[in-house]
Amino acid sequence: MVDIDHLEFGLETFGDIVANEDGSLQTAAQSIRQIVKEGQLADELGVSVFGVGEHHRPDYSVSSPETVLGALASVTDQIKLAIAVTVLSSDDPVRVYERFATLDALSSGRAQVMLGRGSFTESFPLFGYDLTDYDDLFNEKLALYDLLRREKPVTWSGKFRASLKDQDVYPKTDHGRLETYIGIGGSPESIIRSVKVGYKVIIAIIGGQAMRFKPYIDLYHAAAQQLHRPEYPIAVHSHGFIADDEDEAVEVAFKNIKANFDRIGLTRGWAPMSREQFDGETKVGSFYVGTPEHVAQRIARTIAQLDLGRFDLVYGAGNQTAAQREHMIELYGTQVIPRVKEILAETAVAK
Amino acid sequence: MDIQEIRNVGILGAGKVGIVLAGLALDAGYTVRISGSGSVEKIALTIKTLVPGAIASENADVVANSDIVILAIPLSRYKNIAPALLQGKLVIDAMNYWWETDGIREEVLDPSSTSSEQVQAYFHGATLVKTFNHMGYHNLQEEARSAGDPKRKALFVTGNDHDAVDTVASFVDSMGFDTVVHYRLADGIMTEPGSPLFGASLRRPELKDIIDHFDQTEFGQKIAAQTR
Numbered sequence: 060m061v062d063i064d065h066l067e068f069g070l071e072t073f074g075d076i077v078a079n080e081d082g083s084l085q086t087a088a089q090s091i092r093q094i095v096k097e098g099q100l101a102d103e104l105g106v107s108v109f110g111v112g113e114h115h116r117p118d119y120s121v122s123s124p125e126t127v128l129g130a131l132a133s134v135t136d137q138i139k140l141a142i143a144v145t146v147l148s149s150d151d152p153v154r155v156y157e158r159f160a161t162l163d164a165l166s167s168g169r170a171q172v173m174l175g176r177g178s179f180t181e182s183f184p185l186f187g188y189d190l191t192d193y194d195d196l197f198n199e200k201l202a203l204y205d206l207l208r209r210e211k212p213v214t215w216s217g218k219f220r221a222s223l224k225d226q227d228v229y230p231k232t233d234h235g236r237l238e239t240y241i242g243i244g245g246s247p248e249s250i251i252r253s254v255k256v257g258y259k260v261i262i263a264i265i266g267g268q269a270m271r272f273k274p275y276i277d278l279y280h281a282a283a284q285q286l287h288r289p290e291y292p293i294a295v296h297s298h299g300f301i302a303d304d305e306d307e308a309v310e311v312a313f314k315n316i317k318a319n320f321d322r323i324g325l326t327r328g329w330a331p332m333s334r335e336q337f338d339g340e341t342k343v344g345s346f347y348v349g350t351p352e353h354v355a356q357r358i359a360r361t362i363a364q365l366d367l368g369r370f371d372l373v374y375g376a377g378n379q380t381a382a383q384r385e386h387m388i389e390l391y392g393t394q395v396i397p398r399v400k401e402i403l404a405e406t407a408v409a410k
Numbered sequence: 411m412d413i414q415e416i417r418n419v420g421i422l423g424a425g426k427v428g429i430v431l432a433g434l435a436l437d438a439g440y441t442v443r444i445s446g447s448g449s450v451e452k453i454a455l456t457i458k459t460l461v462p463g464a465i466a467s468e469n470a471d472v473v474a475n476s477d478i479v480i481l482a483i484p485l486s487r488y489k490n491i492a493p494a495l496l497q498g499k500l501v502i503d504a505m506n507y508w509w510e511t512d513g514i515r516e517e518v519l520d521p522s523s524t525s526s527e528q529v530q531a532y533f534h535g536a537t538l539v540k541t542f543n544h545m546g547y548h549n550l551q552e553e554a555r556s557a558g559d560p561k562r563k564a565l566f567v568t569g570n571d572h573d574a575v576d577t578v579a580s581f582v583d584s585m586g587f588d589t590v591v592h593y594r595l596a597d598g599i600m601t602e603p604g605s606p607l608f609g610a611s612l613r614r615p616e617l618k619d620i621i622d623h624f625d626q627t628e629f630g631q632k633i634a635a636q637t638r
Contacts, residue, residue: 278460
């Protein structure tokens with residue numbers, strides 16, 4: 060049963076380049092400053108979490124999300140600050156801990172770690188790692204991160220990093236433990252791995268019907284019970300766009316989300332998105348696009364079907380204008396979130 | 411082998427694709443055995459929860475008790491399976507080269523031929539047919555439909571052995587998809603990453619149209635230039 064009072068709603072951006080009203084593109088630096096403005100807006104509107112992705116590509120502005128969140132830490136009050144996601148396999152767990160502990164200090168305990176691979180892979184060659192070692196890298200670094208997260212001296216050795224002996228890592232946090240999620244794309248192996256380490260799980264649902272993840276969420280709970288590990292409500296993240304007018308929302312989203320997916324598809328080898336595919340995604344799939352009412356209905360349905368504890372909407376895909384992005388955030392905060400809770404409460408009463 | 415003789419389906423690989431295919435095969439009424447890279451214990455809960463009814467097992471048992479075997483592992487790992495294990499078997503290659511799991515192509519594949527030709531050469535005693543490789547796994551899961559449904563999607567099926575290809579085409583049909591059939595394993599390249607067909611979920615006429623005019627696609631021209 061969905062716990063409506065404790066439901067969390069997040070916004071995430073991958074740091075797409077922002078467009079000017081005349082269609083020209085802003086610089087990466089301008090786009091980064093826009094994100095800070097949007098994070099502030101989300102905070103003012105009471106959104107629970109603001110996530111920024113880490114990418115190392117020309118079409119995204121943010122490669123160092125902690126820095127962006129550091130700026131946000133000092134101009135926001137209540138919102139949790141997350142990286143969606145930290146590519147742990149090509150990072151150093153000690154550095155990850157240090158950066159987040161610092162962000163946690165700046166934000167008075169609002170830092171949130173999400174570890175994963177993300178949808179991209181360019182960080183592997185960039186930082187000198189071999190993608191075929193992906194699983195070994197992730198497992199090893201997760202084990203080290205988990206030790207560091209306890210904030211006690213660490214003794215550790217592995218294949219991919221220098222050993223540590225009785226090593227303390229600083230700064231310690233005020234709360235003694237960084238809130239940590241594992242971001243997964245739905246492979247059963249990564250679900251079991253998340254259960255074993257005992258972290259919360261956020262699932263990226265970027266295509267198809269959300270219900271197809273139900274068995275995977277069942278697997279998470281079954282594994283937690285069998286292995287006697289902690290069990291948390293599941294979080295998901297999906298793409299979306301909200302506007303006052305349904306047709307406008309659909310057209311803006313089609314142009315931008317399609318452009319975004321197609322450009323990625325070019326380098327990853329998948330075919331361009333057809334209108335039929337897009338329409339399928341917005342009607343019954345994983346793009347939450349339309350008026351606030353339409354989007355709220357669809358989010359509420361997903362939360363209820365999958366019994367979620369948190370829903371993050373990924374915004375800003377493609378090259379949207381600052382006005383489109385900000386208005387969407389406003390609609391999400393002022394209309395969609397309260398409406399989702401209302402719908403869920405109504406359904407609960409009806410039952 | 412005739413399609414009527416296929417009762418037991420074996421799947422090597424308990425990842426996303428393997429599990430989706432296991433679900434489709436169960437729905438189609440087959441007995442399904444599936445193995446991961448390690449022990450049964452490692453995948454037992456996953457299989458029980460995600461595809462109840464499928465039998466979690468190990469490679470040797472899966473192969474020995476199956477009339478048809480599906481390779482659904484990362485391409486970079488196929489050599490972890492001994493070639494002799496698939497001796498005499500009808501094998502479906504659902505694999506592709508995929509940078510994100512396989513790493514640098516040259517380290518996994520000889521650039522002079524296609525992935526399925528190399529998999530066939532490695533499992534030289536098996537009869538290989540390539541299919542289930544070009545449609546996204548969630549499309550496979552959501553879009554299996556009965557024969558005759560106007561929305562039914564199609565899969566490309568190709569291999570060198572005429573009878574094996576026909577049997578696999580019937581098998582694909584029983585799993586919920588129409589087929590476009592070729593009798594040349596090397597044509598598998600038409601549905602590899604980079605092709606307009608990769609990740610596409612199309613009805614038979616659309617799939618056939620692109621396959622028939624493959625040499626006119628940008629990808630087809632690139633492939634043609636490389637093999638010239």
